[in-house]
Amino acid sequence: MKTMTQMSKLISLLLRHNPGKLGLTMDAHGWVGAKELVEALNGVQPFTMADLEHIVRTDNKQRYSFNADKTKIRANQGHSIPVDLELEPTTAPDELWHGTATRFTASIEREGLLPRGRQYVHLSPDEETATKVGRRHGKLALYVVDCAAMVADGYEFYISQNGVWLTNAVPPNYLRRYL
Ligand code: HQG
DSSP: OOHHHHHHHHHHIIIIEOOOOEEOOOOTTOOOOOHHHHHHHTTTTTOOOHHHEEEEEEEETOEEETTTTTTEEHHHHHHHSOOOOOOOOOHHHHHHHHEEEEEGGGHHHHHHOOOTTTEEEEEBSSSHHHHHHHHSSSEEEEEEEEEHHHTTOOOOOOOOOTTTTESOOOOOGEEEEOO
C-alpha cells in the first residue's frame, strides 16, 4: 500500500512528466480531468476524489491546482513536457536565488543556468528556499541571480501559482556565486 506522499509523487509524475503512464491525456494547458485522474489512481489502490482534494490542499509546496469547478487538475510548475500555463511575464525582484549542487557549478559557470529536463529554470525568492532546493541534489551551492540586469536586457520572468520564479535561461554573466 502506498502512502499519501507516494501517491502525491505519482501524481507529480503524471501531471508533470508522463500522463500516459496511466493512460491519461493532458491538454495544451497542462490540465488533466480530475475524475479521470482519480479513476486512474484508484486502479493502483483505493483512491477517492476526497483523497485527491486532501493531497491538493495539504501539499507542502502547493504543487497542484484545480480549475474553478474542480473538474480539472494540473501541476503548478516543474513540467518536462511542454505546456502553456498561461503565465504572464511578471516584474521580478532585483535578485532571485538558485540552489544547486557543487558538482554542477563548473558547468553552470560556463553555460549559465539551463532548464535541463524541465521547461524552465526554477528560481527561489529567498536563500532559505534555494537552500532546500539545492540540498536535494547534493552538496549545496548557491547563486544570486541579477534579475534587475536581466530585465534591463529584455529577459522575462514568470511566477507560478505556487510562488516559484521561472525563466528560460540565465547566462553566466548574471550569476554571482554566494556559497
Ligand atoms: C542544474 C523542486 C549543470 C540546476 C524544487 C539543478 C523546484 C545545471 C538541475 C523544482 C545547469 C536541474 C526545480 C548547467 C542548471 N550545468 N547543471 N548549465 N543548469 N543545472 O530538479 O531547480 O519538489 O530540474 O542547478 O522545489 O533543482 O519537485 O531543477 O540542480 O521548484 O516539486 O540542473 O523542483 O520542486 O534540477 O528544481 P531540477 P531545480 P518539487
